[in-house]
Amino acid sequence: MDGGEAGGSGGGAEEGDAGVLDAGLDGGLERDGGVDAGLDAGVDAGLDAGVDAGVDAGPPRPDAGPGPWSLTVTVNRVSPATGTVTSLPGGINCGSTCTAMFGGVALDAGNVIELTATPGSQLQTIQGWTGDCADAGLARRCRISMDGPKTAGVTFTPYNVMFVTSARYSKTRGGVAPYDATCQQLASAAGFPGTYVAWMSGTNSAINRILGARGWVRPDGRPFADSTTSLAAGRVLYVPRVTETGNLLPAGDLTVMTGTGPSGQGNAYNCADWSDAGAPSAYGVVDMGTGAWTQYAIGGNCTGTEHHYCFGTSFDAPVALSVPAAARRAFLSTPWAPGSGLAGADTHCSNLATDAGFPGTYRALLATSTASAASRFSGGGNPWYRPDGVQLSNTGTDLLGGSLQASLNVTAAGSYGIRAAVLTGAASLSSIGTIASTCSDWTSTAGQATTSQTTITSNFWSATFMANCNAGTPMYCLQQ
Secondary structure (H helix, E strand, O other): OOOEEEOOHHHOEEEEOOOOOOOOHHHOOEOOOEOOHHHHHHHHHHHOOOOOOOOOOOOOOOOOOOOOEEEEEEEEEOOOOOEEEEEEOOOOEEOOEEEEEEOHHHOOOOOEEEEEEEEOOOOEEEEEEEEOOHHHOOOOEEEEEOOOOEEEEEEEEEOEEEEEOOOOEEOOOOOOHHHHHHHHHHHHHHOOOOOEEEOOOOOOOHHHHHOOOEOEEOOOOOEEEOOHHHHHOOOOOOOOOEEOOOOEOOOOOOEEEOOEOOOOOEOOOEHHHHOOOOOOEEEEEOOEOOOOOOOOEEEEOOOOEEEOEEEEOOOEOOOOOOOOOOOEEEEEOOOEOOOOHHHHHHHHHHHHHHHHOOOOOEEEOOOOOOOEOHHHOOOOOOOEEOOOOOEOOOOHHHHHOOOOOOOOOEEOOOOEOOOOEEEOOOOOOOOEOOOOOEHHHHOOOOOEEEEEEOOEOOOOOOOOEEEEOOOOEOEEEEEO
């Protein structure tokens, strides 16, 4: 497999790096504490869904009196969620329903109150606001102009947790029911609320088995997917490599049995409903994104043991991400054919960014015969984010070192690329290419160029294929 060796079905898959989250994360993640300062910052920036944007109350009404006016806040919770709402200036600190009076000198010149909804843990979120905060949507903050009595409400809910099993199980346990029971047992032991089933297709497709639920996060709080619709369309956020214990599956042991295709539908490769060791199987890879996470290959055998995925099915918890204002953006380009040199590649990236309304300057992440791809960027800047709000690595240095925690497969327009070739020009980000590996420094349509794959996260820059220079092939575009 591209990127190194992963044990399991179908003869294994390659895995060249320690894992999707660098800086020692293969040693395990702490579910309660988050990954580290970098990850926590990414989660706060992303899951708050544009927290600081909130809803701008605008200027006060010209006829607004000084008050004081009452503000009543109602807090609802889907069990076992917790959470509170507080106000700035102070006065509101709600566990259920509370009212405070605001007005006159207690407020700023705009008579504005800011409410902040704080879920009880990283495995919880808000379903939305009501009343005079209805326009805030899924933002954690709402601003209200106190030009009269006001009301607001918010609902806290748990996320559904999804994880990969830390242990391996026989592929022939007799239907999906035994795997469902394992998922429920593991989830309950880990303290995850609700009902859990295996992401495995038998007589019913895996995606149909989780219908009615919405919003899945990994045990470390990182979001995996928003809905069954987004899953079917391949809109995977952070790769599903975290186990019920909060640790990463180790390199070399990254495959999972699914019997399920890229859109979540079952196929004929399910060990004859997980009952026949002589039947064929389909398997996914946990450190890959769109499509490949659930079906990397088909035709593996059904002997031995394998990991499987587990999904919660009890809650409606929307997942919303946004790109922080200070972040740098990175995206997968549309196909580009060499011939115009590195400057032509940079122009292609810049034009795509401009069309998408992105700020800043953009360059192609390509090597030449005189310079590495990494040398074109500073690792000391802010981390890079995909256009959908997913933080690609803890730091810029991590990404330039070849470590991703999500696939860099989202275009500037927001499309999710399937597993396909992407231009690189060298065997690693820090390596200088050659004339032969870079289409003559991207000036020629003759010959071939070194490429990698778009859905890989572990050692995502690994040299895996050669692509014809006269064929249009995507590349990675990064903000300076």
